Amino acid sequence: MDFALDKSQKEIQKAVRDFTKGEFDKDLGLDLEKEGKYPADILAGACDLGFIGIHFPEKYLGADLGLFENCLIAEELCRKDSTLGLALMMAGYGAECVLRFGSDGQKDQYLTPVAEGKMFSAAAFMEPGQAFDMRVMQTTAAKDGDGWVINGKKSMVLNGNSAGFYIVLCQTDDTAATPDKRLSMFIVDGDTPGITCEDVGRRIGCNMLSAADVTFNNVKVGADKLIGTEGAGYSQVNAYFNELRVLLSAMAVGIAQGAYEKALDYIKQREQFGKKLAMFHITWHKVADMAAQIEYARTLTYKAAWTFDKGKLDAGLASITKMTAAKAAMAVTYEAIQLYGGYGFMTEYEVEHFYRDAKFIDLFCGAISVQKDVIAETIVGKIK
């Protein structure tokens, strides 16, 4: 085993660190978070440096690197500012469906603009009122000539109203007994007629990106927009979730690390009762807990990312990682606020939005109970 980053990984990490030092500005971050505006210039800068889509093949402007390197970037970005980090990393939300399952033509058409920062993507999976259950979709794609026509509604789609293209999970076979034959995945260009978006408004976190409920009304797409093969949608979406959950874990680790460092700075300078907060024994115990959780969450996240790049990541480890990292981020950011006292509740001290973004990740792509079901299914099999 080897728990050290290699030279190029360290360089990537340092490059991102320098980037955030130079480009992330506290007040700008607070403003954008509050106004729900996107950091377009910062994205452009990140793209120039190749931080976006680093796991894409070189011909699509990537660096042919793995989820591991993508995680290093996500961690460092979120460490400096949780919301800016989320905004940069989730601009291409869903693009991995094209990367992993798409045709060369699809990759060429859709990955390149994502890596350039010229196009947002949006994974449109969830549907209103059926929680996080993807086994049956109300959204349907019906054969229409050699193409397809899509009808249905997807809820809370990140980048819903700014996406250059959507990854839409549709039911293509109502007769299929099991989910793994029932669904298919499609690319839908954002400007295709029949798409209407209803903005969700402000959310708990990730507020520099918009979210919308997206309705597809007789939206026609060509046969070339089917990702992979018909009926592969369910296995594709689950495979995508494995990768996404590890990436979310890396962001959670970065968020925890960032809030932890802010809290450390604060307790070293803040005095109460004539001594520094850092010198109270209860602070010691809090700090020890925070450090421990960050340590094992990061180590596990790296392992999961490495395992994915080796082609061996299963849903169980992915969900264990997401659950563990999100829990750690919640506990650490919670204590960071508590250590700040009243200031922790104040927007300008930043830790409160780290806490909100941590909870966003905790709830995004399946909350704890969903993760536990996924983990248990890999261990004891289908629930009767």
Next chain:
Amino acid sequence: MDFALDKSQKEIQKAVRDFTKGEFDKDLGLDLEKEGKYPADILAGACDLGFIGIHFPEKYLGADLGLFENCLIAEELCRKDSTLGLALMMAGYGAECVLRFGSDGQKDQYLTPVAEGKMFSAAAFMEPGQAFDMRVMQTTAAKDGDGWVINGKKSMVLNGNSAGFYIVLCQTDDTAATPDKRLSMFIVDGDTPGITCEDVGRRIGCNMLSAADVTFNNVKVGADKLIGTEGAGYSQVNAYFNELRVLLSAMAVGIAQGAYEKALDYIKQREQFGKKLAMFHITWHKVADMAAQIEYARTLTYKAAWTFDKGKLDAGLASITKMTAAKAAMAVTYEAIQLYGGYGFMTEYEVEHFYRDAKFIDLFCGAISVQKDVIAETIVGKIK
């Protein structure tokens, strides 16, 4: 990074697995645990296969391997039977003080018999009524000719009344302002006159090994029994704790894994209300939590062991690992008992002694609060 075991590590792991399958017997284990007897034959077998002292240099019958391999052995042994595992791994309790800080002469004299299973060793550190605080020792070693004379009492010394030699932490300089000059470490042969042992009797776990309160009354030892240099005792004991805590973590992981596997077998065959326990949703959630904790505890333990072998392990990571692994073992073994229901409380179903041994490790070499203090000290420095 690389999260895979290399070929020789996999072989070691498999060898230990085969050994436990062949040599560990459930009823024998339950009897020895109950009677507080030592599995001498099994130790002999383990020594023959080189499992004991695998981290010793070859000339002392070791394999020149690291803490990492020692951890793999500890994990596998405890996985099959927590108490047998502890009995085998702790037979040489304290021997690492000789291995890491001792002279060649000391190593030759004391490591070899430990690796042969001919001699038990006992680290005599703790003193009555001062909890886990090692900064001041009531046990003193005074210059006596070119040798030393030791007086004092050590409490709850594992192997106290069966040790071929003791590692005794003594105060050699009462005038030293700081602990790191105050103490020195000595090897004391078990048969040296002046040593009296009072058996502690049955304990929460690790019951195949005895423990005793050991009194040193004008015990004379030669100059050659001083480990390293005079005054180095405090830093030596802390360095030793770093290694020991990682080893204990590996045992905790093995204990958790073993109890988890037993519980899985049980819930797959046990029926209540007409269905297998494994098919209750709450069982799913319990199993998911257990799997997650084992996963991150193991990954972290491997990292800590690897870091130690690279010569870079600090007290913070060692204590984070011990705290995390012990907590995980406690949670997992607790749930294992709960899943067994009434049977879990019954000795013959084994999980109860896995739980007790997990708590033994949790409390051994510093309970949680001690670990947190160690961790915090590495982060925010000395408490005022």
Next chain:
Amino acid sequence: MDILNYTEAHQQFRMRLREFCQKEIIPNVDQWEADHIVPKSAWKRMGEEGFLCTNAPAEYGGHGLDFLYSVIVAEELARTNHTGLAAPLHSDIVVPYIVSYGSEEIKKKYIPGCTTGDIITAVAMTESDAGSDVAAMTTTAEEDGDMVVINGSKTFITNGINADLVVVAAKDPNAENPHQAVSLYIVEDGTPGFTRGRHLEKMGFHSQDTAELFFTNCRIPRENILGQKNMGFIMLMEKLQQERLICAIMAQFAVELMLEAAILYCQTTKDTTGKPMSKYQGMNFQLVEMMTEAHIGRVFMEKLVADHMEGLSVVKETCMAKYWHTDLTQKISNQVMDLIGEEATAERSMILRGWRDLRVLPIFAGTNEIMKMVVGKMSGL
């Protein structure tokens, strides 16, 4: 406000019992733990002193005292740090079946002995394949003339070895609805076909004689039935409120005892600079948190006792209490062990026995998972 109103008489009773525990129980506990059983003579002494069946009606030889006396017995016995002399199980869980459902003859015949300690009781419900799932019970009771023939085996029976009288739940093999097939019978020690199995080895409860019971063509007179035939389930259900309340009460007192020990340890144990553990804020806060949870648990428990004594139906709340209080014993006893550290790993530190004994509380008298199932059902989730 005082939720419970202890009178002078209650306090005198408590003091008498406490003194009795000091003199006649605590000195013997280590031996009983080693013997894995409490001698019948100890039960007899409890009876002689009037500490058994305090709540059983006077007209049948009980003491006819209110439930607060039962609470006092549970509290004082908890302070003896052992579980063998399970008076609450006998007086407030088993005997009530006789009191509530026994015929006039049965009550006259047994309650006096239960009160004097001449009769130690046990209830036999659990079977190896019917733990939480009582409906899976396989022990049968078939009528044969004036007799009832019982066949089957029971396990995890508290007082299994000492018991002179066992309340046995058995199924009518001819009934179709398994939920209307169970009856309760009294089986006396010495009845042909009634034998004790192994004395089970456990993580804790060492002074407690937990055993397997076997019934092989065990013939008992028809009159030994409690209540109506095949109505066993309802009877069991009716008694669960008090049974679970007793568990919560025992748990609460165990928590308070553990906590006392932890506070004492942290106040008296000093580091090498002379600073007591209790002044270390990290420990200090842990003690405060445990004191708070113990205090809240006490308030909740007392409220339930008051409601129970008023005759209110608080089944749901007692299920909540059974799981919450017994879970609290785990949290607190583990935290107390953590505070004391390595010294707590020796049996000579009495805290360890408590830790071992308490582990079964979240399991027995209906696992805490079952409690949650009941609460969920009763709440219409």
Next chain:
Amino acid sequence: MDILNYTEAHQQFRMRLREFCQKEIIPNVDQWEADHIVPKSAWKRMGEEGFLCTNAPAEYGGHGLDFLYSVIVAEELARTNHTGLAAPLHSDIVVPYIVSYGSEEIKKKYIPGCTTGDIITAVAMTESDAGSDVAAMTTTAEEDGDMVVINGSKTFITNGINADLVVVAAKDPNAENPHQAVSLYIVEDGTPGFTRGRHLEKMGFHSQDTAELFFTNCRIPRENILGQKNMGFIMLMEKLQQERLICAIMAQFAVELMLEAAILYCQTTKDTTGKPMSKYQGMNFQLVEMMTEAHIGRVFMEKLVADHMEGLSVVKETCMAKYWHTDLTQKISNQVMDLIGEEATAERSMILRGWRDLRVLPIFAGTNEIMKMVVGKMSGL
């Protein structure tokens, strides 16, 4: 047993208030949250309807009602899922300083307005460098003839913008013992030298006008002092029991509201097979556990209210409750978010506002760490 005895009159008051909240508060809450303040007119309406200062003595224009009315106001306002109209702070935390320590003139002058809603009050204690550590206060009050001159700044002041009257804690720079140097003064809106600072942006409490207050040679008449000079600390201490109890009460009701929402969600949200979330045992048990903790919290809170109304000193217990109940809000609100999942991440799901607002409860009115310090001290640890 009922720990608290609500009379018919209490229930009618509750119904009137509930209706008022439905009609005049809930429809406006979203606007108030956006405005980051509640219009004074809303306070006025509360006063007109008799929902302010219910507990203040009638002879000074209060309603002279018992503390249960305060509990009812806290509960019904909690159900409006917003924090701006902080009547409990005004009626039961600030005004009591005037009631208990104000001179005859002061009481006659201000309490009627506080009751009608013409005077909104705030208490200014916290300073940027004196949060938990009140003794570190730097705001000074120096006498100058018949006047007192106040200099300094305060922060995190609830009702800071709306306040017509502020109870200001200030230090006598000439006193040597910092613990006998604080006095409480009444400063009216518009007093020269009294200015409002920034309206602070927060994670939650958006409809709540939290602000900084500045005092620059702010001259007020000597008579505006509350109680005796330099006795401010004792006065603050005396009022802490009720202040912390109010926090626990608010927390308890917030928990119950959250839980209701979670139960409703889990019962009505079904997976694609039509199975409701609440039937998934994993979720089912979580709901049961939350119901249990909420129930226990309710019992504990009601016991404290009863003791408080009896005039008992339960400072230690209220500190326990302040930290335990406000910690419970965090545990429950996060668990409720988990159960609802991604849908709960949108502000349109009202649950999110509760989650954001509640985060401050373990911090304000003395952080929970301070509560534990107090309990530890009072327990002689």
